[in-house]
Amino acid sequence: MEHHHMHGTYDTMLVILSLIIAVAASYTTLDLAGRVAMTSGKNRTRWLILGAASMGMGIWSMHFVGMLAFSLPVPVSYDLFIVILSVIIAIAASFVALYVVGRKQLKLQQLLVGSSLLATGISAMHYVGMEAMLIDITYEPIMFSISILIAIVASIAALWLAFYFRKENEKYAVSKKLASGVIMGAAIVGMHYTGMEAAQFHMVDEKVTVAGMSLDQRLLGYVITAGTMLTLGLSLIGIFVDKRLSRKDSHIKKNEKWYRSLYENNRDGILSVSLSGRIIGFNPAAITITGIDGDYFHNRSIIDIAPIIVEEERKRTKRLFLRSFRGKTISYETAITHQNGSLVHLSVINVPVHVEGKIVGHYVIAKDITREKKAEQKIRHMAFHDELTGLPNRRKFDQVVVQAIEKYKSSEHTFSVMVMDIDRFKMINDSLGHAYGDRLLQMVTNRLHEAISGYEATIARMGGDEFTVVCFGSKAEIEPISSEIASRMLKEAQLPYHLKDNDFYISASIGIAIYPEHGTESAELMKNADTAMYEVKKNGKNGYQYYSDHLDAHLLERIELEADLRKAIQRNELIIYYQPQIHAHNSSLIGIEALLRWNHPIRGIISPSIFIPIAEESGLIVEISEWVMRQACLQMRKWQQEWELYIPVSVNLSTQQFHQNNLAQKVEQILLEVGLEAKYLELEITESMMMDICRSTSTLQELKELGVRISMDDFGTGYSSLNYLKMFPIGKLKIDQSFIRDLTNSESDKAIVATIISMAHHLKMNVIAEGVETAEQLAFLKESGCDDIQGYYFSRPLPAKELQRVFLGKCKQDGKVGAAKY
Template sequence: MSGAQEQATSVLIVEDERIIGFNLRLQLVALGYRVTAVAASGDQALKRIHEQRPDVVLMDIHIDGDMDGIDTAARIPDDWRIPVIYLTAYAEQSTLDRAKTTRPFGYLLKPFSERELHATIQMALERRRVEEALRESEKRLSLALDAADMGCWELELPTRRMVRNIRANSILGLPPEEVAGSWDAFLNRIHEEDRHAVDRAFSQAGFTDQAQVLAFRSVLTNGTVRWLKTRAKRFPSPTNGAAFGDVLAAGDEAKVVGVVQDITEQRAVEDELRKAATVFETTHDGILILDVDMTVLAVNPGYCAMTGYTLAQSRGRPVPMVSAQSADFSASVERALRREGHWRGEIAANHRDGHPLALTVEIAAVKDANGLFAHHVMVITDITAIRQTQRKLQHLAHYDHLTNLPNRLLAAERLEQAIHGAMARQQRIGLLFVDIDHFKTVNDTLGHGVGDQLLCAVAQRLRDTLRPDDTVARLGGDEFMVILEGIDRPETAAGMAEKILAALAVPITLEPHELAMSASIGISLFPENGRTRDDLIRAADTAMYAAKDLGRQGYAFYTPQMTIDAVAFMTSLSDLRRGLERGELVLHYQPQVTLDTGAVVGVEALIRWQHPDRGLLGAYDVIPIAEQSGLIIEIGTWVLRQACRQAQAWRDAGLPALRIAVNVSARQFSSGNLPLLVSSILQDTGLPAEALEIEITESTLQSGYRTIKVAEELQQMGIVLAIDDFGTGYSSLGSLKALPITRLKIDACFIRELPDNDDDKAICDAIIAMAQRLRLEVIAEGVETPAQRAFLRERGCSEAQGYLFHRPMPADAIAALFIDGDHRRATE
């Protein structure tokens, strides 16, 4: 070796025998090496190494001191990369095994020649140069792998040991320090659905020179699934074998080396692109790609199906549905795209075959990498069916489904519009509320099917009667509303009401029935009766009820007194409801006596109201309000239950078995469920059915078949039926014959002037005679004088009640009658 001294390779000699060290120095110098020092112990050697950093260390294994040469070499920092060549006169295997752990660069067995020395040093220097070059290459590779977000791994086939770099561990979700592990442990981290494919691919890599590329899922420790891609290749040569396990078991020294990359995000992007492509091809919406001038570049099948235009008919042309819009529309779209980058709206267009379409259109501008508009994406949705459905729903929401007239909601809107128009034109409006008389009777007797047909016929009659600009609406049930706009005087509204009444009076044929209908009409006027919609409606409704009270088949104009009366009624109704809730209603009982003996044989239950402010109120302060409001059903039920409970209580107290009479309203009697109610009450109270008498008015007899059915059911239960206030209403002999009536009750108005009034005498004579012929019992009410009692007894009336005998009294007073022996009054 030749060259200047400063360029010579520096060598440190570690040798405890001075002569050998001296000779070795002479040999090295002769070979051109620079000897930095000769150290006799490990401590000296380490000190010289730290101070001089020699290029090569010639280390005698057996040296003086606490450390031998192997221990000394082990303490040289690895990152200094100083080649160590061991010198020894011994070659025991144990010593060599120890030396091998320090990864020496060579061995020289003493004695050795100068040539062996030089060759060993040169080989060590070359190995260091190669290793440093490899380290630099690995460093560059590591930087490249980091830049590419890749990790690298190496699989030693014989040992099934897998070595990974830190980046690979990060990708696999392993701790950075866990750089090595078994193949099986790695395979267990693969998703079970991909594990077989990975095993097969690595098997192929184990005995072929061809690289294997594979994407698979790895399950991290926290359960997260990541998509990975690996490229694996075997070095240096293929190994025969059918399975990777066989390759590993074969003991081949080859390795499989590869890189791994996390492609989860890439897969997600690819999935999104696939989904987008699928959506483009399969969605029912129309999707168009347009250039900057809004010319079609591409369309999807959904667009073609929606519009009837093919791709060939569309490409290179404007979108026909958009281009057919107005110039103002096109300008507004262009401004929105330029200002905001998108536009969305609804347009009316035509299919290629001409039928109309309702479309929502959304256009988005797409910019290139330089921020310039490159093209547009348009999405078109066919909402024709939705709009058609909405129109149908709108119709259903504003029109009556039975008559197809405007309903209450639309009528209110039109009335509001009419009021605004009348204000502007200073005109009148007439508002008519039309209520069909006795419509419930038609429903109850002929059925709801006939009732519906009748309502449709009435609606058509109203349409035919009104002027073209008038509005007729059905408010619900049998109520209609008519809006008369532009009337000049109230008489015009009255004339229209008369036309309506005349039209409805013409019989309506509904096979096999022919029905002549009447109506009650209430009229309010704008501006006289109100300047708001609600005021006019309230006034017309109030007037309609006034028309009913006048006898139906007529009309009535609204007057302020009606409102006063209506407010008073509502106040009384609210007061009555509270009274019912608070238990202010009570029953008094008026005894009924036999005219022969004067003995009390029964009582009539009469309702009273113990008002906290007005004192004790009679039935006339309760019944009319209850009848008109519908509260009569609830009050009637309470009266029935309370009267039966009291009658049984008297029996339980040892009083004679009195019959108790209870008035039942026509509404409750014809409701249909009265027999069931009475049966339940009798069962709850224990009162025998024959002890209960139910009184009904003559008007109840007009309810037809349902009344007969209810009466028969009550009679079969053993209930006694009586007609109250007989002679004051309307009842036919046929009704008396058909109904299972037991008693007639002569009204007090025919008793009051007996025996002086000849008309009253004749009426009473006729009623009593008819009752006897029909084998009915007769009871007179309102008997106040002995002369009245004598006349009735003489004519054959069997029972009576009135002030002559007993006034109505509380329940405890009835009991006192019998206790005091006052239950039998003199008959003379």
Template sequence: MLLFFLSWKGEHKEPLTVETAQDQAHLSVLDSLFEHNPNAIGIFDQEGTFIRINLAAETILGYTASELMHQPFISFVTPEYVKTTLGGMEQVRGGTPITFETAILHKTGYRVDLNITAVPVDLQPTSKGSILICQDITERKRGDEQVRYMAYYDDMTGLPNRRMFKDHLNETLTASKAIGQKLAVFYLDIDRFKLVNDSFGHDYGNMLLLQLAERFTRCITENDFLARTEGDEFAFFYTNAADSNDVITIIASINRVLEKPFILEQYELHVTASIGVAISSDDEEGIEDAEMLMKYADIALARAKEKGRNDFQIFNTDMKLVSINRLKLENELRRAIASEEFTLYYQPQVEIETGQIVGVEALIRWNHPEKGLISPNHFIPFAEETGLIVPIGEWVLRAACKQNKAWQNSGFPKMPISVNLSMRQFFQYNLKGKISRVLEQTGLEPQYLELEITESMTMDVDHAIQSLLELKKLGVHVSIDDFGTGYSSLYYLKKFPIDKLKIDRSFVRDIMVDPNDAAIVATIIAMTHHLNLKVIAEGVETEDQLHFLHENRCYEVQGFWFSPPVDAVQLESMLLTGIRTAVSKE
């Protein structure tokens, strides 16, 4: 009765009885609910054409009721939902209610997603139809799509992320095994990407990642896959790579897209990459999966980086042992930090005319409970890579300040102690505050602490100047270590608030046999005098080197000619007895 009325409203001409008048009142209420329902409601005949719609349906479709009358509903459905919708309508015609999702096109052309509840109705005693109650779920669907996008895509580059890479790799691996085909997984890491972030800022790092993502898309076909897995790491898998020759060909194509410099606003940057590769095996038992191949590629990548970067390595079973050793080293280093297994050695810095010790450099050693004393070359690079260098560096700073203050309290001559700052420490938030707190806690006056930084730390000139000015306000001294091996601009060098340059041992070593090294060292010494800076040469091992440096007006040195690094007790003895000298004043 209700649906008959809603369908044929206005066409009933018979006089109303009391009973029909009461019905009319009830139907008027229901008709109002129909018209003003927030959900779109449509009534359709047996062929699925519109008979009546409410105001919400007009809004969702963009058509007036008169434009829709006798139009088939299916003609407004988007192509991908036609089959589903026809099936739902057919089920309703058979007398069974159904709920399904579909999508229609608005009059202006945009898509509207709908959740539809369809129920069969009797329009007349001999005429059947259906009523569709439609809820607009467009926003919910967009939200679902956004959540899915965030779950499977990298929001910055738009590339698939690690999760999608793994899913697709598993599918492709299964398909490849079925046809007896191999594939290869490539893990690629941008060399020294952290230096770009630290030197130019994260905005420039992001610009570089976007350009890298675009270039890497040129290296794959429709059968391959590219993803950004994390940070500056990208992952590829290639379905046409069965052996090392295929791998070399692919890596050559990747290196070609990296050859052209990257332009980051006013900066031009050349980029190299380290790559680890894992080739699938003839795994008939199906043990090898995406997770395993990705792990193997990651191990090979770590090996490539260990070998000096800008290189590639293909995984082999021997690398498993290396990976295990790295994990073991990390665990042992964490234990060493917690248990304070480190100790400091000290190399004297000598005034070569008098043999007087004018300073010392603090150098860390690891007193391993099983392996004995381990030199920093065997664990510092790994500590820098893992971030453990920060707590280690803080320990060195505190221990060095504490020891220098102890020497002063024992009556030894006051002298500065040099401590190396790592890249991560230099770019730490509130570095000034951290150092100030150590000085306060140990009681060491700031002029007796010298902080050594490397040239690479000064690439971000503005940050370097600001940080150095803050350190200078504390009263500590600052020197640039390994000078000549980095990228310092002489124009900026004069702006840096530093006290001393330390000539790298690689130049000092060959000054007596290589005229170029001799010229470089002489030039650095002359430059420091013009800039009113102190200069010290490290790695002095022969008397001839000592004479050359003295003749060129470098008066402070350190190296094995005078003393290797020694423990605190041995240094105290040297402070009491003095050090031999091999030159005299001219």
């Protein structure tokens, strides 16, 4: 039997139709991939099956129309069974393709495996379909291989494009899918016609009758094309409708998720309540806020959880909740008791739920504002209490007094107002620093509580070191009660305070005003108690005093003095007196102390004991002290130039001046301006300035390095430890005149003076005694080894010119001018 090779021809229209089918099938495939990727469960399986059928039929139709487009010189029949088999293969390959691209991720390995399966399926469909032609066919190997390769490349491109463009919300999605469909369709068509080119058809010489299906190729091509396009069109319409429904369903689900996420993750507790009052929903925050187990909430009546509302808020909360049934949004605050027993403050909003114009239920939204309430309480407490001591402050104290006035306007009971100021507080605060000053105030507060224990009284801190007390009692007993409390306050205040490894002592001055005798208004009572307190300070401190009318005159005098003192320097009213310091054994002049006086234009000479406390309280003391130092140095420089008087001048430092950070620099500046050598300036400090050892040592060392002499004034009257003397660069101790005054009559004073002199000499310090007025005092001091003397026995303090005339001239003439030896 001899075979003859046959050559066929193509129907151009059917070729074009096959290409159109391929593009349409590819586009449909891309859309189907998006639906598969967006569904899950049964819907996914359904779309996979329907999509595979649609896609498979589209690919097979393109293949079959492409075969029908090819015409041979002889009629060709088709094996129906093999045709159906090729359809099944196309559908199976499509199922694999859709399954692969419908995954969430597409890795390279998955892409290659899926593409290989799809290429195998397409190739198998094509060549199985070719076998359906009842004619002898052989294949040219090279073209056959190229067709397989095209199938693989086409499969890779198809799967990747389908996966990439499956998202429906991509910008220009339709255009991109259409362009991709053209590429995929062209690749599939290319594979088909390359496969057709590989086929070689043979005709047998002898006539062989083969049973098969004989078709009108052109007509059948049009029919299949129309059917396929209809099928693909219906698929696209189905996809479109499903998209719309899915989009709407997705939108609903998305909104529901948003709502559910807001509901579940809201920090505020939310209860969903039906019109019948049943709890039909709740979020985790509601469980956290109330402490009630979630199972308890299910289908419970809202009334069942009412007992957790604090009793005083229940009626009000119920009334406000019922108002929301009228369709109004109601906001209010309430409080509940948590299951652990703690109190929880809530800010509640009752929101009616409207559906088609009808109220179907309510949301009860509760925010935990316990922390905010505590913060409000703290702020309110801070507004009316002192932060350092926790005592009521001035604002709260005024409220207490105003309320007391209203309460006792016509009553047998009354009250008193006490104002207490701590003596020596500023000195301790400046010396040790504010931290220790604050600690002292806290200790005083504790002691004041002890003092009023057992009495109806309220303590407050007005600021700084000023405290106030309101004491309540009957009109007959208020004065003795106030006196008893004041005495106890003074006693408690005088006990030692252990600060910075040392014991310190203070006292207090207390002024008392009684309602209504001493005032009928809060401000008047405070002013009068304050006036009485200043009278105590004026008379030596450490006591209490009731207000009386004549004290107003004293207070007015003090105010006037402060006003005049501020102008005293500019008006040249301050003057300096000088008192000689004499060597105890040869009576030579070894130094001069500068002492400040105030020559008031109306009152005359005012004692330092009167205006110095005013200067310290008003803050003028630093300016005045610097003025005194400058004037004293100028005068000594003048005496050196005119009298050749080379002895030191002593100047007292104030506490505030000593604790300036730049004291040494200021002293040096004054010395340079005046032209006085540092060794001719002696600075007198007091024991009270030495409380902060580190700070004091540093300051004194700077002064010592400058060349200035340092002496300790009023020695024996302070509370510092004597052990600290060896730590300071002090050259001289000045025995206070309180020990000298009764020296000849008091054995105790004699012992104290002798001890101080002996101790000072052992520490290699000189000793000077001030306030020496009698020969007996001088004799004892000489006998005890005292180095220098200062007092009225030799000379009272005198102005510079008078000192020159009365004392300096005589000393110069007698050769009684010496030099300090320390």
